[in-house]
Amino acid sequence: MSDSTTERSVSGHVKWFDPARGFGFVVSDEGGADILLHANVLRVFGQSTVADAARITLTVQDTDRGIQAINVLAIEPPETSSGPSLEDLEHLKVTDLDVPLVPSRVKWFDKSKGFGFANIFGDGEDIFVHVEVLRRSGLADLMPGEAIALRVIDGRRGRMAAQVVPWDAAARDTPEFEHVQAEHIDEDA
Structure with missing residues (x-):
């Protein structure tokens, strides 16, 4: 034993x-x-x-x-890519990740298709989420309705996630996020 x-x-x-x-x-x-x-x-x-x-x-x-x-x-996150490339991220700069995290919820995500969409709390606009962004964020999949935090940028084809952070990690590791999430949750009520 x-x-x-x-x-x-x-x-x-x-x-x-x-x-x-x-x-x-x-x-x-x-x-x-x-x-x-x-x-x-x-x-x-x-x-x-x-x-x-x-x-x-x-x-x-x-x-x-x-x-x-x-x-x-x-x-x-993994150091090397094994998934499909995303042309919008080929020119991503470190400064693009300086945008604030925004509280969001997964609308749908299909790992086999390699993408899905999320919505920022209080905003109906779809934010594109690519599987490569998940991988670079250290995640493998998302579930519909899952609460997450996003860093959103303007891609070649519209608004897209440049980083996905699990909700709990964002609330725990980002001091200013607690204030931001409270504002957005109040807007949704």
């Missing part, structure tokens, strides 16, 4: 994660057995999905069933 009380920090990359199945696996930089990443552990961090190949830092423990993640400490 292994010692399930020993916790340690591990860095690695996401091998795969399937939100429909509720789990995935992480490969440690140190090698060894794959690490189970359960959807509940990811949700506590504030995300419902994570992109394949994303860098991740976890607290893990050994159990009778193998190594399991018990806490997500950090996630960084």
Whole structure:
């Protein structure tokens, strides 16, 4: 029987994660057995999905069933692209990501098509969301009705997301976002 009380920090990359199945696996930089990443552990961090190949830092423990993640400490988007390219993002500058986060809700997203749309709270205008933007944001999929935060830019074909941030992460990591989200939620009421 292994010692399930020993916790340690591990860095690695996401091998795969399937939100429909509720789990995935992480490969440690140190090698060894794959690490189970359960959807509940990811949700506590504030995300419902994570992109394949994303860098991740976890607290893990050994159990009778193998190594399991018990806490997500950090996630960084994958370094290389494996999905379809998006011409609007080819010339994206770091300064384009200086626009404020805006609270939004997913209208629909089809991973197999590679895109979907979201709406900013209080505004019916559709904001285009490309799967490559999700990947660059460290996410793999979006669900209809899911609350998110977007950095929106004017693309060649209209308004589009340049970055997608999970709602919980935006509220936790962006001090000014709490004030902004309260304004937009009041407008929707």
